[in-house]
Amino acid sequence: MNSIGLDKKKSEKLAAKLNELLADYMLFYQNTRGLHWNIKGDKFFELHIKFEELYTNLFQKIDEVAERVLTLGVTPLHTFEDYIKTSTIKSGKNISKAKEAVQLVLDSFQTLLIKQRSLLSMSADANDEGTNALMSDYIREQEKLVWMYSSYLK
Numbered sequence: 714m715n716s717i718g719l720d721k722k723k724s725e726k727l728a729a730k731l732n733e734l735l736a737d738y739m740l741f742y743q744n745t746r747g748l749h750w751n752i753k754g755d756k757f758f759e760l761h762i763k764f765e766e767l768y769t770n771l772f773q774k775i776d777e778v779a780e781r782v783l784t785l786g787v788t789p790l791h792t793f794e795d796y797i798k799t800s801t802i803k804s805g806k807n808i809s810k811a812k813e814a815v816q817l818v819l820d821s822f823q824t825l826l827i828k829q830r831s832l833l834s835m836s837a838d839a840n841d842e843g844t845n846a847l848m849s850d851y852i853r854e855q856e857k858l859v860w861m862y863s864s865y866l867k
Contacts, residue, residue, distance in 0.1 A: 715786045723839035728787035735778045736799035741821040742771040744805040748814045756811040822859050
């Protein structure tokens with residue numbers, strides 16, 4: 714057992730998957746900062762604000778995921794080299810068009826949702842209610858955001 718009463722091996726596997734999620738969140742965060750800074754065109758004002766809301770929300774989640782990794786007894790990834798190597802979300806460079814920017818956001822959410830659902834299953838198996846609740850909250854919130862951003866593209 715680890716310090717919070719969970720199976721140590723299962724907690725280490727969960728923490729490894731959480732570190733992968735952390736890397737994805739970091740790339741998504743940086744991408745949304747770039748989208749916020751570089752968006753152009755007639756949708757500038759609305760998307761500039763939406764991307765700021767999004768990166769502010771992602772920043773909070775980055776901290777929560779890293780702290781959950783620590784709670785499980787593992788060191789969170791914390792270098793850009795690790796994030797780039799580990800993340801399945803890729804850098805979105807020099808994106809300034811609205812539709813391309815929103816599609817990048819939707820693609821990133823899809824990646825996160827798939828990983829978070831996997832973590833939800835793993836955390837249930839490990840009897841890890843803390844990770845389970847975190848993933849469940851993220852999934853519910855992000856599914857609504859996917860609906861909203863998808864509606865923008867239609």
